[in-house]
Structures are given as structure tokens and as C-alpha cells.
Amino acid sequence: MSHKRMLLTTVVFFFGLFLITAHAQTTTYGDTIFFDDFGQHITRVTTPYMPGGSYAFADASGNSNEKEIQDNYYAVVDPRHIADAGQSSYFWTSTSPTVTLPGGAKSYYATDHTGNADGAVMVINAGTTVNYIYKRPVILKTGFRYQFSFWIYVVARSSQFSMEVVNQNNNTTKTFAGPVLDAEGVWSKYTLVFPVPLSTTATLNNVTAGLQNKFSLVNGNDYYIDDILLSTLYTDPVAITASNISPVCQGQPIQFNAVPKGDAIPFVYAWTGPNGFTSTDQNPVLTNTTTAATGTYTVTVTDALGQTAIATTNAIVNPAPNSNFTVSAETIDLRHNSVTLSITPEKNVVYDWDLGDGTTANQTTINYAYTIAGNIPEYTITLTAKDSIGCSSTSTKKIEVVPFIPNVFSPNGDGVNDLFMAGYEVQVFDRNGIVLYKGNAGWNGTHKGKKVDNDTYYYYLNFNDINNNVQTRKGFVTLKR
Numbered sequence: 314m315s316h317k318r319m320l321l322t323t324v325v326f327f328f329g330l331f332l333i334t335a336h337a338q339t340t341t342y343g344d345t346i347f348f349d350d351f352g353q354h355i356t357r358v359t360t361p362y363m364p365g366g367s368y369a370f371a372d373a374s375g376n377s378n379e380k381e382i383q384d385n386y387y388a389v390v391d392p393r394h395i396a397d398a399g400q401s402s403y404f405w406t407s408t409s410p411t412v413t414l415p416g417g418a419k420s421y422y423a424t425d426h427t428g429n430a431d432g433a434v435m436v437i438n439a440g441t442t443v444n445y446i447y448k449r450p451v452i453l454k455t456g457f458r459y460q461f462s463f464w465i466y467v468v469a470r471s472s473q474f475s476m477e478v479v480n481q482n483n484n485t486t487k488t489f490a491g492p493v494l495d496a497e498g499v500w501s502k503y504t505l506v507f508p509v510p511l512s513t514t515a516t517l518n519n520v521t522a523g524l525q526n527k528f529s530l531v532n533g534n535d536y537y538i539d540d541i542l543l544s545t546l547y548t549d550p551v552a553i554t555a556s557n558i559s560p561v562c563q564g565q566p567i568q569f570n571a572v573p574k575g576d577a578i579p580f581v582y583a584w585t586g587p588n589g590f591t592s593t594d595q596n597p598v599l600t601n602t603t604t605a606a607t608g609t610y611t612v613t614v615t616d617a618l619g620q621t622a623i624a625t626t627n628a629i630v631n632p633a634p635n636s637n638f639t640v641s642a643e644t645i646d647l648r649h650n651s652v653t654l655s656i657t658p659e660k661n662v663v664y665d666w667d668l669g670d671g672t673t674a675n676q677t678t679i680n681y682a683y684t685i686a687g688n689i690p691e692y693t694i695t696l697t698a699k700d701s702i703g704c705s706s707t708s709t710k711k712i713e714v715v716p717f718i719p720n721v722f723s724p725n726g727d728g729v730n731d732l733f734m735a736g737y738e739v740q741v742f743d744r745n746g747i748v749l750y751k752g753n754a755g756w757n758g759t760h761k762g763k764k765v766d767n768d769t770y771y772y773y774l775n776f777n778d779i780n781n782n783v784q785t786r787k788g789f790v791t792l793k794r
Contacts, residue, residue, distance in 0.1 A: 346451050346459070346543040350425070354433040356397070357388040360447070367444040368437065373398040384440025384531060391431050392423040392537060405436065405468060405535070426464040426500050426539040434537040439472065439526040446474075448523035451543060453480075456511045456618050458546040458577055461522050462504035469535040470495045473528040476505040482518040483510075490527055500539075506546060508577050511619025551575035551616040553624045560629035562704035567599045567628050569610060577616035586610035586628070602630045633706035634662040636698035640710055645692075646717035651682040654694065661701040669693040669712075688737050688753075689714045691779045713779040718772075718786060724758035725794045732757055733790060734774060741790075742771040758792050767793050 351360070357373050371379045371386035380398035382388055382405065388395075395405040425432030437446055453459060461478060472494045478487045487507045494501075509518055522543055528534050552574040559567050569592075573580050584592040587608035590599065599606060607630045615621045641653040655678040656664060666674040668681060669692035683692060692712045699705040722733045733741070735755025743749055749765060750756040758765055774786045 344545050346453065346545065347449065347541075348543075349541040350427070350429075350539065351389050351433040351435060353391070353429065353431040354389060355391050355394045355431050357390045358433075360389050360435060362447050362449040363387065364445045364448050368439075368442060368446060371436070371438075382436055382438050384438050385442045386440075387435060387437050387446065389433050389435050391425070391433050392436065394431075395436065423466065423468070423498075423537065425537075426466070432539075434466070434539040437526065437536055437538060439528060439534040439536070440531060441529040443526055443529055445523050445525050446538065447541060448521055450519065450521050453509050453518045453520045454545075455509055455516050455518060458506060458508045458548050458618065459543060460504050460506050460546050461543050462502060463524060463541040464500050464502050464539045465494070466500045466537040466539070467494050467497045467535075468537065469533045470497050471528065471530065472534050472536050473526075474503075475525040475527045476503065477521075477523050477525060478505065478507050479521045479523075480509065480518050481520070482515045483512070493528070494536075508617035510617055546576075548577050548616075548618060548620075549575055551577065551580070551614060551620045551622045553612060553614045553622045555610070555612045555624035555626040557610065557626050557628045559627075560631055560702075561602060562631050562702075563603055563633040563706075565602060565630075567602055567606065567630070568596065569599070569612070569626065569628075570596050571612045571614065571624070573614050573616075573622070575616050575620070575622075577618045577620065579617055581615045583613045583615075584610060599628075604630050604632050606630045631702060631704050633704045634659050634698040634700045636664075636696050636706040636708040638694075638696045638708060638710070640694065640712065642712065644713045644715050645683055645685070646715050647685050648717045650685055651680065652712060654679040654681065654696075656696060656698070659698070659700070663699050665697045665699070667695040669695070683712075683714075685714055686736060688716070688776050690777045690781065711779060715778075716774065716776050716786065718774065718788065719790065720788075721791045721793060722758075723793050724756075724764075734772070737774055737776050739772055739774040742773070744768070744771075758794070764794075765792065767791075 357371065359370050368385060368387040371382040371388040373380060379386060382395065392405065425434045435446065461476060465474065474491045476489045476491070487505070489505055491503060524538065554572045555570065557567050557569045561567055569584065571582055582593055582595050584590065584597055588605050590610070607628060609625050609627050611623060611625045613621055613623050636656070638654055638656040645652060654666065658677045664675055664677055666679060668674070670683060672681070691714055693709055694712065695707060695709045697705055697707045716734065716737055718734065719730065722730045724731045732755030733739070736753060738753050739756065740748055741750040741756050749760040749770065769789050769791045772788060772790055775783055778784045
């Protein structure tokens, strides 16, 4: 069986808890809940923390599978004494990396994790058994963080483990399925950090801490376990700072930010503020702001142990300048086409008008005459008011354009009133109901190329109103040349 000397890559995972490799630094109170280095054993012994019905003890005096610690067996022993059972073939260990074992097998020289004389490890030939390899009950205090760690040495790849902490008091389980381990011949440490949150009902918690094999493989999946530790972690008091991006202008969003400090994660956030504002986001956004949003916002952070910290931040929403203008007329036509537009001025505010026909202006009062040609249903007037700090508002109003229908027109070629209702769909009838004209170019007082007599004629006119609905006008017009 070939082996490779490789270092496991440092990986950090978070699933409501941490997994930290051997390279991570932690600080402990110094109180160890338990530490199991499996002692010093040159002969095989059992561990009381192997659950019943899981892995069978590989007795040195048992059958060949037991003596060789084959699939689904375990033993606690100094790895250098596995071969003491006297079998003809071993792949587990040797006294030198170059020694050939009986049967031609080779393996790395291995001691326990710390190199202790006769230091024992748990030898696991995990095989196809997916179950606990170590499980023990403990009593843990409420309101503390703990670290659960162990060392693993892969003899024959590949392998995979799971770390599990079960709190019977609050029915919570913290688990982590470790990575698939392919690097042989190196000790690597994994550490699970977990909190026991503050509780109003319990000061002590019944907890089980365990390791499980999560891989199923014949001719592989062989490893050592050593130095299993459960200890209390030091936890800094949680702290938090709060800020926001204001001042902003009315209508613009405000981004709030909370920056917590502490290592008892996860954190839970609770924001409150003016107008009943609440949020559980770490960095909430308040949209469609008004000046009523100006005020003090408070964020409370609660860590995984139930510790809390509070911070405040003041937000400012500047009012937008007024842009609501007045217009002197709601409708205009060809003969009545002038309007007056005005806004009550505010200090340090600039006004920009768009009169809807391409004309712009920046006065506070405007007298303007529209040039009306054809069936234009409306003009949209837009005013933007902007103050010196960049806050702005915009208002729009529409002026409806209605047709002016004269009761007399004079198609005499003098350039004045020569056409009747140019730009509108119109029909003109004589006294006998004969259609003299139909179209939108405007009637010039002729029919089939000949001038008609001075008389009164009936018209029927269609146009689009401000809502784009077709409106009809009908009546009489007098022709005078």
C-alpha cells in the first residue's frame, strides 16, 4: 500500500459554528472538560467511549480479522505495537519507513500525535461502518463557548469524519462533516467551536460530544485518532458600532451599517428608529425617505451566548425644495394660446422649466404663447427645483389643446383664414348633404376644383383629446370670400 506525505490545507467552515484547523489560534480559560490521549499501551485495550453496536474490538488473541484490525474493527494501542499480535501480514505500521513487513506490505513509522513513549491512539479500520467512533457525555455550563478538537492521521486513504455536539436540554445539535481526507502519513487537527447560549431555565446542560466515521471504503479508510479535547473558550464581551450614509435628500435611501466585535457568533440584530422603523438585517436600507425619518436609530446585537451591546446613529433627511407650480389655464386653442406659469421662489433654489414643446426657461414666472399647429392633444410642462445642497423635486402638469373652430372663414388667397380646420379630420357638407371635402389638410372652399358659393356649410370634425380619446364636434361655418 503506497503512502504520501502531504499537509492538509487549512480550511475554515461556518455552519452556526466554526471548524478550525491546527493552524488556528484560540484562547482558553484553562479549564479542560475532558482530554483523552488514550494513555500508554503497548497491548490493545478498549475505550469506554466506543458506543455499543458500532466498531468491534480487535483483540490481539482473536481471529485473523481481529489480529490484523481489519474492516470495522478498532483498538487502542501504541501504533508501533499493532504487529505484536503475530500475524503474517500487516499494513498498519512498522519501526521504519523503509521496513518491509511480513507479506511484503510497507507503511510509515508512526507514533501517537505527541510522540510519547508507548503513546496509544485509537486505531480505526473504518471500512464500511458509518457510525460513531467516539461518544461521551459531559455537563456544560450555560453562557459559555467551548472547543471540541481531535487529531487524525490517515494511514490508508480516503477517509472522512463528522464532529457532533448534542445538547439534550435545548434539543439542539451542532454537526460538521469534515472534508474527504486523501493525504496520508500526517497528523492534522480539527476544532469545532460552539456556544451554549444563555438560558432562563438551565445553568447546566447535558451534552454529548462525539466523532463519527462518514466514509465507506474497503481497502482503505484506515486512520488513527488521538488527543481528543473539550475545553472552555474565552469570549470577549460583544461590542458594536453603528453608522449611516446620511445626510440624504428626501426620497433617497439611507444605508445603515452595524459593525460587531466578538467571537460568540452568530449575531442577531435588532434595529429601531423613527416612524416605527424596525429591521433584523445587519445593514438595513430605508427607502423612500421623508423628513420624518430624521432622528436617532438604535441597533442591538445579541451574540450566541445571549450577551448584548447597543449602538446609536443619527440620520438626517433634508427636505426637497417645492416644485409645485401654478398654470393660468388648463386648456388652450389656436386663438387662446397664452399661459402664465409661476412658482413661489425659495432661497438658494434654481428652477428649470421644460414647457413641453422644446422650450426651456429658468425664471420663476413665465408668460408663454404656444404655437399650435394640427391635432396636438396636450403639452406637458415639467419644473425641476434644485437647492444648493443638491436636493431636488420635480412636478409636471398638462395643458390640454382643444380645437378652435371658427364660424366664418375666407378662402380669398390673402393668407389669412384661407383654410378651414387644417390639421384635423373634418368633413364638410352642403345643404343637400353632399360631401364637399374630407381630410386633414384643411378645406380651401372648393369642390372638385371649383370654388363653391358664399354660403353656410355643415361640418363634422374628429380630434384626439388629452386622454387620447376621439372627440367629435359638428356645426355650421360660413364661407365669405
